[in-house]
Amino acid sequence: MSDDFTDKKARASAWFRHLRDEIVAAFEGLEDSHDTGPFAEAEPGRFDVSETSRASDDGSDAGGGLMSVMRGGRVFEKVGVNVSEVYGTLGEAAQKAMAARGVPGMEDDPRFWASGISLVAHMQNPYCPAVHMNTRMFWTPGAWWFGGGSDLNPCIEYPEDTAHFHDQQKAHLAPHGEDLYARLKDWADEYFYIPHRHRARGVGGIFMDDRNTGDWEADFALTQDIGRAFLPAFVPLTERRRVQPFTEADKDTQLVHRGLYAEYNLVYDRGTKFGLATGHDANAVLMSLPPLAKWH
Template identity: 80%
Template structure:
């Protein structure tokens, strides 16, 4: 494997884009299929697609991607599916953060390359859970790794929804290592926790980072299977909850829960911090924020 990993980078970036296309198509089809309930008479939602660019200090090409956002649909109140491939030199703060995580050589050679997909969906019906998913590859001259995961964020939890979501992710994990699910579920429970509220932001899922077993093909294959597991994990939950009747009290509960989600993403989320610190398009980085939220 070459030091630059040119072929591997291209394969990873192509995969993330293909997954993005598949999810966008599935979500627009879900909008078209929704023909009952309070939002059924609205026009089906469609994604607005915008090219994004990473800002470099010297004005040179630093990569970019696509920001795809749907607003005010029948099922989705706001959903973003972003994909990007960026490169350049890490700033001092990002270098220190990487060094603290044990990335070798990053303080003397801060070049990097990163590609990935990031998705966050906020729903119209309070009974339908919000959801997050991302997978990514990161490279420096002395290291590479994969990371990602998915977690479900209902404001009105249902045990069978939680069980279904976790079962789909466990199946993806078990295909690669029987220890992965328990390990990455525990990591998600720790990572998606809001310390100042003393609670999790949802019902969990899986989270992994710095995944480098020494076998790039195996780690890429696992990351692909995590991405493939997302639609089977999320779509059935959405389809069985999107028609349920809800009250203004339910909607109020949803808006308060979104406040928790916003707090987490702005204060703790590693991806948000990295995107803003490295000059990526701020609108794309912050697309995860809900359209409306409230605090009590």
């Protein structure tokens, strides 16, 4: 693997940070502009920002990131937008898992580098859909790849909202190949499925992993467009639904749906497993969990 990956790593990490800054600004703008309807009299929410760190067995620097969490706002009940850049040596379990996935050279050299952005939003108004988005780059001495995507998780679905979310994904992926959106949509439907509940956790989106076509620039461009699709896909839905009145029954429906979301993230989500297995800040890894949930 050539030395120019030092530059590529820096470019990828800088992009994830840039995207994080855009999203944080947009979300605080949603808080400021919400001046009618439920929660409009509350103080507009702001992100609490803190640095995170990854623990290493020998005490050496292993990277970290930035955790940005807003709680109890006008629009967002809890939303986290995290970026990270971590590196070092994989533990034995993670190394074996990577080797089993066919990562070249992983059995002999467990060094790694990873950077990405991860976002999960849980909303005050049950008519506003929850949402998830992440993109990432992973590097080992023998391989590199990109992954990520976004998916919508309404507890009360509006078909027109689902259609808008998917249309934005499709439009942003169109420059990268006619059939790419359909393939990544199918992948999301498979990935965000909860086997023990025999259902999807939401209405889908797009997802990819292990993306390495051999053309780093093209794969990085695709990853950027997945990130660029997020705000135009999600913000209009929030602006439309945040003003709707709701009932206690609606809130109960939301809390039960959040239980479904929590089950998926704790049992199946690959990013959660990787973050905890590699010693990253547990609060940052578990940022995705809702502030309140309910099980019948």
